[in-house]
Amino acid sequence: MGGQELKKAKKHICVGLLAHVDAGKTTLSEGMLYLCGSIRRLGRVDKRDTFLDTYGQERERGITIFSKQALLETGDTEITLLDTPGHVDFSAEMERTLQVMDGAVLVISGSDGVQAHTLTLWRLLKHYQIPVFLFVNKMDQPDTDKAAIMANLREQLSEYCVDFSEKEAASSKEKFYENIAVCEEDALNEFLETGEIGKRTIQRLTGERKIFPCFFGSALKLFGVEELLRGLDVYTHEKEYPQEFGARVFKISRDEQGNRLTHMKIMGGSLKAKETLTGVCRIGAENGKWEEKVNQIRIYSGEKFQTAAEVSAGGICAVTGLTKTRAGDGLGFCKEPVYPELSPVLCYGIVLPEGCDAAAMLPKLRQIEEEEPQLHIVWDGNNREIKAQVMGQVQIEVYRKLIQERFGVCVDFGEGNIVYKETIADTVEGVGHFEPLRHYAEVHLLMEPGEPGSGICTGTDCSEDELDLNWQRLILSHIEEKEHVGVLMGAPITDMKITLKAGRAHQKHTEGGDFRQAVYRALRQGLMQAKSVLLEPYYEYKLEVPERSVGRAMNDLDKMQSSFTLEQDDQGMSILRGTGPMALLQGYQAEVASYTRGQGRLYCSMKGYYPCHNTEEVLEAADYDPLRDVDNPAGSVFCAHGAGFLVEWDQVPEYMHLESCLKSRREAPNKAGELWEDGITGDRYLEDVEGAGGSAGNGGMYARGRKEDKISKAAHIGQEEIDEILSRTFHANKKGNRAETKAGWKRSRERTGDFSLPPQTRVYKAAPRREEYLLVDGYNVIFAWEELKDLAEKSLDGARGKLLDLLCNYQAVRGCSLIAVFDAYRLAGHPTEVLDYHNIHVVYTKEAETADQYIEKFAHENSQKYDVTVATSDGLEQIIIIGEGCKLISSRELKEEMERSARKTLQDFKNSHPEEKNSFERALPPQAKEEMEQFRQMATSDPKKHI
Numbered sequence: 036m037g038g039q040e041l042k043k044a045k046k047h048i049c050v051g052l053l054a055h056v057d058a059g060k061t062t063l064s065e066g067m068l069y070l071c072g073s074i075r076r077l078g079r080v081d082k083r084d085t086f087l088d089t090y091g092q093e094r095e096r097g098i099t100i101f102s103k104q105a106l107l108e109t110g111d112t113e114i115t116l117l118d119t120p121g122h123v124d125f126s127a128e129m130e131r132t133l134q135v136m137d138g139a140v141l142v143i144s145g146s147d148g149v150q151a152h153t154l155t156l157w158r159l160l161k162h163y164q165i166p167v168f169l170f171v172n173k174m175d176q177p178d179t180d181k182a183a184i185m186a187n188l189r190e191q192l193s194e195y196c197v198d199f200s201e202k203e204a205a206s207s208k209e210k211f212y213e214n215i216a217v218c219e220e221d222a223l224n225e226f227l228e229t230g231e232i233g234k235r236t237i238q239r240l241t242g243e244r245k246i247f248p249c250f251f252g253s254a255l256k257l258f259g260v261e262e263l264l265r266g267l268d269v270y271t272h273e274k275e276y277p278q279e280f281g282a283r284v285f286k287i288s289r290d291e292q293g294n295r296l297t298h299m300k301i302m303g304g305s306l307k308a309k310e311t312l313t314g315v316c317r318i319g320a321e322n323g324k325w326e327e328k329v330n331q332i333r334i335y336s337g338e339k340f341q342t343a344a345e346v347s348a349g350g351i352c353a354v355t356g357l358t359k360t361r362a363g364d365g366l367g368f369c370k371e372p373v374y375p376e377l378s379p380v381l382c383y384g385i386v387l388p389e390g391c392d393a394a395a396m397l398p399k400l401r402q403i404e405e406e407e408p409q410l411h412i413v414w415d416g417n418n419r420e421i422k423a424q425v426m427g428q429v430q431i432e433v434y435r436k437l438i439q440e441r442f443g444v445c446v447d448f449g450e451g452n453i454v455y456k457e458t459i460a461d462t463v464e465g466v467g468h469f470e471p472l473r474h475y476a477e478v479h480l481l482m483e484p485g486e487p488g489s490g491i492c493t494g495t496d497c498s499e500d501e502l503d504l505n506w507q508r509l510i511l512s513h514i515e516e517k518e519h520v521g522v523l524m525g526a527p528i529t530d531m532k533i534t535l536k537a538g539r540a541h542q543k544h545t546e547g548g549d550f551r552q553a554v555y556r557a558l559r560q561g562l563m564q565a566k567s568v569l570l571e572p573y574y575e576y577k578l579e580v581p582e583r584s585v586g587r588a589m590n591d592l593d594k595m596q597s598s599f600t601l602e603q604d605d606q607g608m609s610i611l612r613g614t615g616p617m618a619l620l621q622g623y624q625a626e627v628a629s630y631t632r633g634q635g636r637l638y639c640s641m642k643g644y645y646p647c648h649n650t651e652e653v654l655e656a657a658d659y660d661p662l663r664d665v666d667n668p669a670g671s672v673f674c675a676h677g678a679g680f681l682v683e684w685d686q687v688p689e690y691m692h693l694e695s696c697l698k699s700r701r702e703a704p705n706k707a708g709e710l711w712e713d714g715i716t717g718d719r720y721l722e723d724v725e726g727a728g729g730s731a732g733n734g735g736m737y738a739r740g741r742k743e744d745k746i747s748k749a750a751h752i753g754q755e756e757i758d759e760i761l762s763r764t765f766h767a768n769k770k771g772n773r774a775e776t777k778a779g780w781k782r783s784r785e786r787t788g789d790f791s792l793p794p795q796t797r798v799y800k801a802a803p804r805r806e807e808y809l810l811v812d813g814y815n816v817i818f819a820w821e822e823l824k825d826l827a828e829k830s831l832d833g834a835r836g837k838l839l840d841l842l843c844n845y846q847a848v849r850g851c852s853l854i855a856v857f858d859a860y861r862l863a864g865h866p867t868e869v870l871d872y873h874n875i876h877v878v879y880t881k882e883a884e885t886a887d888q889y890i891e892k893f894a895h896e897n898s899q900k901y902d903v904t905v906a907t908s909d910g911l912e913q914i915i916i917i918g919e920g921c922k923l924i925s926s927r928e929l930k931e932e933m934e935r936s937a938r939k940t941l942q943d944f945k946n947s948h949p950e951e952k953n954s955f956e957r958a959l960p961p962q963a964k965e966e967m968e969q970f971r972q973m974a975t976s977d978p979k980k981h982i
Contacts, residue, residue, distance in 0.1 A: 045108070046273035047349050049300065051117040051132055053160075054142035055152040059172040061085055061099060063142055063254035064118050070260055071107035073336070087118045089338040092433055098122050100433055102132045102286060104351060106336045110268035115351050123152050123640065124427035126377050127409040130159055131362050134285045134373050135300035135351060138166045138271055140263070145171050145179035145251070149191040151577060151640030155377075157192050162376055166241050166271070168248050169196065170263050175253040188249065199248045199266055200259075218245045238272045276348030280304030281367035284360050287405045288353075295405075296333070296353040297360045302369050306352070307345045308332050314366050316359045330356035362408050374490075374515075379409050379424035380572040380617060380641065383431065384449035387421070391444060392832055394857070394879055397421060398865050399442050403434065410434075414870060419836070424454055453618050455653065456570040456644050457521025457562075458530040459484055464697045465561020466687055468671035469552035471679035475541035476549035478510060479696050482561045485530040488643040491515070495535040502538040509547055510535050513554040520667060522562045523569050524657035529644060530570070533558070536696035552672075559669040560684045563661065569650045572617040575642035577610065580627065580635040585609040587630055595619035596648045616648050617641075665874065805902040807851035810890050811842060811929070812907035814858060819908050819926035841933065843873045848936045851904075854878060854893075856886040887912045894919040 054060035061080055064087055068074045078085035083094035087103040099120045107114050117136065119129040133139075139160055143153060160167050169192075171184055181198075188196040197214045201207035208231075216226035218240060226232055240246045248266055252259015286298035306329065313326045333340040333353045346352045360366075363373040387396055397414060400421060404412040411424040425431055431448050439445050465480040485492055493511045518527045540550075576597070580588045585601070588611060592599050597615025604610060620639060627635040647653060661669070669684035682690050817823045817834050827834035839855060846853040855872075859865045859879035867881040867889075880889045887909060894903055894916055904922040906929040907913060916923050924932065 045111050045113050046271075047113045047115070048137040048267075048271050048273060049115045049117060049135055049349070049351055050267060050271075051119055051136040051139045051165075052142060053119055053129065053139055053156050054121045055144070055147070055150045055156075056098060056121040056123070058121065058142045058144040058147070059254045060121050060142045061088060061118065063140075063170060063172060063260065064105070064116060066254045066257050066260040067116065067264060068105055068107055070257065070264060071109050073105060073107045086337050092436060096429075098429075100125055100128070101288070102128055103337065104335050106334070109264040112268045112271070114267065117351075121152075122429060123155075124425075124430040124433075126152075126155070126426060127375060127379075127407065128286075129156075130375050130377050131285045133159060133163045133165060134283055134363070136163075136165050137274060137349075138168065138267070140168045140170055140267075142254075143169060143171050143184075143188075145173045145184060146176050148184060148187045151575060151638040154191065154575070155640050159376060161244075164244065166244055168241075168250065168263065168266060170254075170259070171249065171251045172254050174251050175256055175258065181251060184251075185249070193247055195245060196247045196249050198251075200251055200262065215240065215246055234269060237270050241270050242272060274349065276301075277303040277368070279368050280306065281365070281369040282306065283369050283373070284362060284364040284366065287360065287362055289402070289406070294355050295358060296355060297357045298351070298353045299366070300351045301346050301348050303348050303367065305345050305347045306332065306354070308343070312357065312366055314359065314364060315370070316361075325359040327357050327359065329354045361405065375409065376490075377409075377641070378454070379411070379426050380454050381427070381451040382422055382424050382454050383451045384415070385421040385423055386447040386449050388445055393419070393421060394832075394835075394859070396442075396444065396446075398859075398868055398879075399444075400438070402864075403438065403441075407434075420449075423448075425451075453571055455524060455526040455647065456529045457523050457526045458528060458568050458570055459562065459565035460568050461566045462697075463561045463565040464536070464688075464695055465557040465559070465564070466671070466691050466695075467553040467555070467557030467560060468673060468682075468687065468691060469549050469556065470674040471672055472674065472677060473544050474546065474549045475539075475544045475674075476553040477537075477539040477692055478535070478550065478553040478557045479537040479691075479693060480514075480554075480557045480561060481534040481536045481696055482558075482565065483532040483534070485532045487530055487645060489530050489532075491519075491529060492532045493534070494532070497535050497537055502540065506538060506540050506545075506550065507535060509550050510538060510554055513551045514558070519555075519558050520664075521567055522559075522661040522669075523567050523650075524654055524659040525661075525664060525667075526569070528562070537693045539693055556668055556671050559661075559667050560671070560687055563669045563684045569647040569653060570644040571647040571653075573614050573642040573645045574617050574620045574639040575612075575614050576620060576640075577612050577638040578627065578635070579608050579610050579637075580631050582607055582609050584631045584635065585611075588627070588635075591623070591626070595623070614642050614645075619648070666871065805900070807849075807902045808893075808897065808904070809846075809849070809851050809853045810893060810903065810905045811853065811855045812886050812890060812905070812909065812912070812926075813838065813855045814886065815907050815909055816926045816929065820930055839872050839875065839877065842875055845933045845936060846875050848940050852876070856880065856889050858886045891915050891919070894921045 052060050052064055065074070065078050065085055068086055069077050074086050080088070080097050083097075085094075087105060088094055088099055089103070090100060093100050099118060099122075102120065103118045105116045105118070107116055117132050119132050120126070121129075141153070141156060141160070143149060157167075169188065171181075171188075173179065174181070185196065185198055195218050197211070197218075199211070201211040201214075212226050212230075212232050215232050215237065216223040222232055222236055222240060225236060237246070241248060248270060250259055250263045250266060252262065254260060280301075281303035282299045282301050284297055284299045288296045288298065290296060308329060308331060311326060311328050313324065316325050331354065332343045332346055333355070334343050334346070334350075335353055340353070343352065361372075363375070365371055365373070385400070387393060393414070397412070400410075400412045400423075404410045409424065409426075411422075413422050414420075415422050423434075425434070425448075435446060435448065459482060462481070462483045465482050466478070467480075468477045470476070481496070491514070493514050495507050495511060497507055499507075514533055520526060521528045538550075538553075578588055578592070578599075582603075588609070589599065589601070592611065592613070592615065595615050596619065597613055599611045599613035602610050602612075617639075620637075624637045627637050661667070670681050671684075671687045671690070672679045673682055673690055674680075688695060813835065817827050817831075817838055823834045823838055826837060835857065842853055842855055853875040854877075855875060856878045857880070859868070859881070863882060865879070865882045867884070868879040870877045870879075878889060880886055887907075890905055890907070891912065894905065897903055898920045902922070903919075904924060905912075905916045906924050906926060907916075908926040913923055913925075
């Protein structure tokens with residue numbers, strides 16, 4: 036090369052900064068950037084001019100709220116520095132950043148030592164298996180003792196914390212190598228042979244989390260920062276990445292112009308601008324898949340960025356053009372999403388100002404939820420309010436101001452409630468079956484109690500001969516795709532091991548959605564059987580009080596049902612450590628400051644979820660009935676006579692087609708028509724009963740390997756139907772079997788001398804009844820009905836709510852799938868939004884799409900598959916609907932039909948329950964009484980006045 040040396044390529048690593056709040060993390064990042072030449076002057080938190088804290092509230096409060104990145108070079112290493120929030124309220128933002136770190140620097144205050152939140156960070160770093168360097172800050176303060184701090188680190192964090200500052204001193208070098216050698220046998224052998232340990236060995240031990248290098252200094256005075264940078268350069272190694280493309284999304288944000296940014300780390304291959312990416316959307320996408328183009332690639336450093344044409348593996352970038360991504364998503368070969376360990380423990384109702392429409396505000400709050408998924412923005416249809424889950428009061432204040440800045444709406448947060456969870460205390464088998472006409476899926480799940488804090492662990496113990504691997508993977512994905520709720524108060528379930536033990540699909544009729552229904556029902560059915568336990572969040576606390584106040588403190592902790600241990604320090608303070616319910620410990624800090632005259636301090640961090648201390652009181656307040664939760668059914672759907680029928684959860688095991696994984700099915704006969712004989716074994720196979728039974732039904736089962744088949748006659752299945760079903764089995768439909776059957780008939784005729792033809796039976800099959808859909812043009816109906824039109828002039832939201840209530844009553848009578856469509860096309864950026872309102876669906880159209888366009892599109896795509904009826908009085912829309920082959924009723928005809936149905940239903944009830952009328956209405960809750968009164972008014976109104 037002409038005598039010139041080839042320039043050695045620098046290694047690249049992603050390093051995150053983590054700390055308890057006020058440990059000096061932001062000051063350390065300033066020092067690192069300054070010493071590496073990335074910034075020209077040092078910023079200070081108290082002067083509100085730091086490089087990475089760019090958001091106004093961050094500078095105002097002096098804390099990091101959103102994770103940021105910066106680029107720096109030290110030695111032969113390029114570092115992407117990721118600064119994360121230290122305040123406990125923004126722990127979710129910090130945890131999302133852990134997913135893309137190659138290493139972490141954990142900052143600890145030398146004066147405070149290991150604090151409660153530090154232990155939480157350490158646990159998360161262990162969970163994500165991230166190598167850790169420790170930097171003990173504020174060592175310039177007079178109350179710091181290096182030896183005592185090292186002892187505290189080894190006691191609280193790991194015995195393999197090694198002081199790397201000893202390596203610089205010749206007198207301590209041997210002790211330094213000894214501390215490393217005891218961490219591993221190979222390192223010990225190397226030390227005994229050579230008297231030292233090589234750089235590559237230290238790199239490997241650090242990368243495998245077998246040692247944790249510790250550095251000491253003062254970030255404010257730039258003392259010890261250079262040693263930390265040198266350690267990151269020397270004792271880290273670059274990861275090896277595959278050639279295949281893969282990426283991990285860890286953050287969603289928006290720039291000053293409102294462009295949506297997807298922050299990701301390239302985990303393999305490379306990403307180019309204008310490249311098309313595909314992925315699976317976990318929230319509301321068609322078929323669960325999306326395909327979008329990357330418009331621009333940005334490399335951020337602070338609030339500034341540079342565009343790039345390509346990013347290689349190991350790089351972190353932000354891209355524009357993607358709208359379906361979520362934090363934790365994987366792209367390319369990184370298919371599996373990452374779910375967070377930390378979760379909010381408080382739930383608040385969002386109070387909107389007067390005149391603000393909740394339907395218009397909800398999609399705006401969804402934008403905030405994209406950036407902070409742990410907010411869990413939901414619409415509470417029962418209380419008609421938007422709810423959010425948050426970590427604490429500081430987060431509430433930040434997001435209240437953020438909503439006002441971004442959308443110009445001043446919202447408030449109502450009274451907070453504890454976020455409870457549920458688990459089980461015994462092992463059960465949950466079974467689910469979904470078999471309406473031409474659909475089939477069956478699932479058996481073994482549900483076992485898990486370790487506290489383990490979350491939902493899934494696995495499979497099912498043979499691929501019984502159920503294909505692709506179906507097994509689909510079942511596991513359905514378990515993980517949503518937050519399933521328990522049966523005590525409808526709280527999310529956790530700390531449970533769920534194993535797929537058995538399942539069955541039909542070769543022709545099974546679709547992906549069938550297994551989703553079967554899985555949901557199996558989980559719910561198992562929860563109904565199990566001994567459920569209500570869990571609440573617990574704090575791990577450290578309480579420091581003067582000796583004179585220790586009696587009061589112990590008495591308070593005992594009342595708050597908190598465990599504690601007592602110890603004394605050298606300064607006359609009593610230290611109590613333990614755990615207790617967050618509901619009782621929350622707010623105790625103010626009381627401690629009062630009775631200790633400001634000398635006491637309480638440190639709390641989340642310990643996890645443990646059994647609730649006042650279960651009966653909480654359940655009584657919740658007033659939850661699992662059988663009335665229509666969104667989470669526990670029963671299963673079976674098929675007979677070509678139609679599906681519902682079986683309640685406690686009877687489902689007797690109808691299942693597969694045997695129980697916990698006990699033999701011989702103990703109970705199959706009510707679907709199967710009776711097993713003692714001593715007879717064999718596999719049961721699903722038969723294709725297309726035609727007579729629609730999809731594979733309960734009557735389409737038989738046992739192979741038996742000398743004699745005994746089929747018990749069910750009350751609703753006659754012998755002729757059974758013969759017809761058996762004659763139409765899967766094997767009978769095969770071409771070879773038909774040939775064998777004809778040959779058998781021929782041999783039989785020759786043997787018996789009977790040459791008459793076998794009996795021929797022709798069965799008339801009626802056309803299958805298609806599922807009914809009724810689409811209602813919401814605003815067209817509102818302004819066509821006088822009473823709703825008058826109400827809309829005062830409150831459009833009130834008119835919409837009243838219409839939806841009336842449609843819910845009508846749907847319960849008619850039994851069709853009812854969809855009410857409302858225009859939202861004037862709301863900038865509004866996506867198509869589908870909500871469940873009791874027993875109907877409500878659609879708010881996307882930007883630039885009217886309700887007419889949505890209905891016409893639905894009619895065009897589904898008129899051949901379903902029986903579609905549209906309720907509207909719009910003349911042009913009526914012509915288009917009729918042209919698509921759909922049924923049509925006007926808004927006036929819809930009202931008349933609803934009134935006729937209401938009168939008939941009310942009269943039928945009076946005729947069949949004349950003596951129960953008063954007692955029935957007295958037993959109704961207030962909301963139901965109000966709906967009954969509306970129902971009665973409609974039933975008794977004069978239809979002529981509406982014509």
